[in-house]
Amino acid sequence: MPAVQLNRVSVAYGLTGGGRYEAVQPVDVRVADGEFVAVLGPTGCGKSTLLNIAAGLMPPSSGESLIFGQRLQGLNTQAGYLFQQDALMPWKTARDNVAIGLEVRGTGRREALAQAEGFLAKVGLASFGDRYPHQLSGGQKKRVALAQVLVREPKILLMDEPFGPLDAQTRLIMSELLLDLWQADRKAVMFVTHDLDEAIALSDRVLVMSAGPRSSIIGDFPIPLARPRDIAEVRSEPEFHRLHAAIWNTLRDEVRKTYGLSTPAKEARA
Amino acid sequence: MSRAKLLFLQVMVAVTVLVFWHIFSTVPLGTGSDGKPFYLLPQFFFSTPLKVIERVFLMFWEGTVYKHLMITLTEAVLAFVIGATAGVLIGFWFARKPLVAAVFDPYVKMMNALPRVVLAPIFALWFGLGIWSKVWLGVTLVFFIVFFNVYQGVREVSPVVLSNARMLGMNERQLLRHVYWPAALSWVFSSLHTSVGFAVVGAVVGEYLGSSAGLGYLIHQAEGVFDVTGVFAGMVILMIFVMVIDFCVTLIEKPLLVWRPSETRTVQ
Numbered sequence: 001m002p003a004v005q006l007n008r009v010s011v012a013y014g015l016t017g018g019g020r021y022e023a024v025q026p027v028d029v030r031v032a033d034g035e036f037v038a039v040l041g042p043t044g045c046g047k048s049t050l051l052n053i054a055a056g057l058m059p060p061s062s063g064e065s066l067i068f069g070q071r072l073q074g075l076n077t078q079a080g081y082l083f084q085q086d087a088l089m090p091w092k093t094a095r096d097n098v099a100i101g102l103e104v105r106g107t108g109r110r111e112a113l114a115q116a117e118g119f120l121a122k123v124g125l126a127s128f129g130d131r132y133p134h135q136l137s138g139g140q141k142k143r144v145a146l147a148q149v150l151v152r153e154p155k156i157l158l159m160d161e162p163f164g165p166l167d168a169q170t171r172l173i174m175s176e177l178l179l180d181l182w183q184a185d186r187k188a189v190m191f192v193t194h195d196l197d198e199a200i201a202l203s204d205r206v207l208v209m210s211a212g213p214r215s216s217i218i219g220d221f222p223i224p225l226a227r228p229r230d231i232a233e234v235r236s237e238p239e240f241h242r243l244h245a246a247i248w249n250t251l252r253d254e255v256r257k258t259y260g261l262s263t264p265a266k267e268a269r270a
Numbered sequence: 271m272s273r274a275k276l277l278f279l280q281v282m283v284a285v286t287v288l289v290f291w292h293i294f295s296t297v298p299l300g301t302g303s304d305g306k307p308f309y310l311l312p313q314f315f316f317s318t319p320l321k322v323i324e325r326v327f328l329m330f331w332e333g334t335v336y337k338h339l340m341i342t343l344t345e346a347v348l349a350f351v352i353g354a355t356a357g358v359l360i361g362f363w364f365a366r367k368p369l370v371a372a373v374f375d376p377y378v379k380m381m382n383a384l385p386r387v388v389l390a391p392i393f394a395l396w397f398g399l400g401i402w403s404k405v406w407l408g409v410t411l412v413f414f415i416v417f418f419n420v421y422q423g424v425r426e427v428s429p430v431v432l433s434n435a436r437m438l439g440m441n442e443r444q445l446l447r448h449v450y451w452p453a454a455l456s457w458v459f460s461s462l463h464t465s466v467g468f469a470v471v472g473a474v475v476g477e478y479l480g481s482s483a484g485l486g487y488l489i490h491q492a493e494g495v496f497d498v499t500g501v502f503a504g505m506v507i508l509m510i511f512v513m514v515i516d517f518c519v520t521l522i523e524k525p526l527l528v529w530r531p532s533e534t535r536t537v538q
Contacts, residue, residue: 057433077439088431093529100440
């Protein structure tokens with residue numbers, strides 16, 4: 001049974017002054033239990049929208065989402081969501097930010113704090129529990145956010161370009177950390193990104209979305225690279241380059257479309 | 271600039287003003303057309319700094335001022351507590367119930383547009399010349415500042431933080447406690463200096479317009495008998511009073527706002 005299954009899900013927005021904006025055409029997405037799926041697409045293609053639907057943060061215009069076979073109504077309580085932007089509560093320390101996810105479901109404060117401390121250690125922030133978010137760097141905040149999500153031990157991880165705002169080196173380190181943690185207890189992951197290298201290096205399967213409006217899934221590439229992977233090394237494998245070329249071939253035209261450029265192929269034909 | 275140098279320059283400003291005040295009020299610049307000495311700042315209207323300082327010391331020394339200080343302080347504290355409590359509760363209510371906010375919006379704007387000083391006479395009529403007419407005047411000032419801040423604070427909670435809190439499993443009650451409440455409080459604290467200041471303004475203006483005790487009353491009494499020294503002495507005491515209160519507010523807010531980015535300082 002797939003962890004996440006979006007059946008013929010479409011999204012349309014009502015425009016002010018009438019009319020509809022068809023953001024996403026009916027699409028099907030399946031993420032098997034334990035599978036790491038990257039959703040790749042140009043900016044504004046609605047990939048984050050699909051993630052929000054899987055999270056239950058917004059309802060689809062049509063279609064349905066099934067979580068472990070159950071029709072999703074309201075929030076997806078089995079999923080942890082890692083946001084692109086800062087989502088930590090600025091008035092809570094790193095430790096409290098992590099512990100709160102346990103406290104709200106009835107775990108005692110002492111126990112919650114102990115577990116939070118453990119997860120902060122797992123993400124390499126053992127001595128940072130007392131810091132407030134503004135006292136942490138961008139990468140450290142992401143680590144806290146990761147610990148905040150993981151401490152609840154969700155069965156599904158939803159990630160919305162989580163490392164997007166970080167610098168290149170920090171991204172690499174964070175990707176390594178994420179893979180290490182994921183390798184330990186394989187959760188189903190739906191990872192939205194616009195970074196092709198990141199998508200291939202991390203995932204088991206890459207879904208490519210077309211440019212909006214009326215975007216849809218135009219490519220489904222299995223990534224048969226061996227696990228466990230070394231993020232830095234995997235990029236030099238020939239297989240990585242073959243996949244990169246194949247996916248980029250599909251993605252390139254879509255990226256050009258979002259910037260209003262015609263594709264070279266069409267120009268040649270004209 | 272070093273602290274000592276800054277402090278020196280700050281003190282110099284006060285000294286310069288006082289020296290000029292002293293010179294122009296005691297040294298005649300010449301003789302007027304009527305044959306009397308001409309002063310730029312006649313003592314009848316401006317007194318002199320030494321007389322004012324002497325009067326201030328006398329008021330504290332003889333202890334006549336403490337009763338008035340206590341009255342004004344009581345009024346200001348009551349005005350702040352009542353106004354802030356009402357502001358927080360109603361601000362929260364409006365922010366969480368858009369319909370209520372929409373219905374009352376024009377009335378809130380009307381009430382806020384009214385210069386509160388005009389309420390003083392009617393409050394004196396309703397609540398008497400005792401402290402309560404001053405307290406309520408202060409409340410009308412404090413309420414709106416706190417109300418608008420809380421309303422804004424609750425409505426402007428980052429949608430990402432809110433979504434995240436929801437995904438972490440918070441129900442409405444927990445969101446209120448862990449997200450909305452701290453967000454609103456931070457706005458209340460950031461407006462604390464203003465609202466405390468307004469509580470004092472309400473108390474003093476109320477006293478000035480009709481009372482039998484308080485700093486505003488002292489100033490009004492002195493003015494009534496053309497005792498300019500008394501007016502200035504009352505103003506000096508009022509200034510010291512407000513600065514002490516402001517200092518206390520700073521002491522209170524510091525530990526409460528540790529999570530604010532502005533508190534970051536490099537240490538050597």
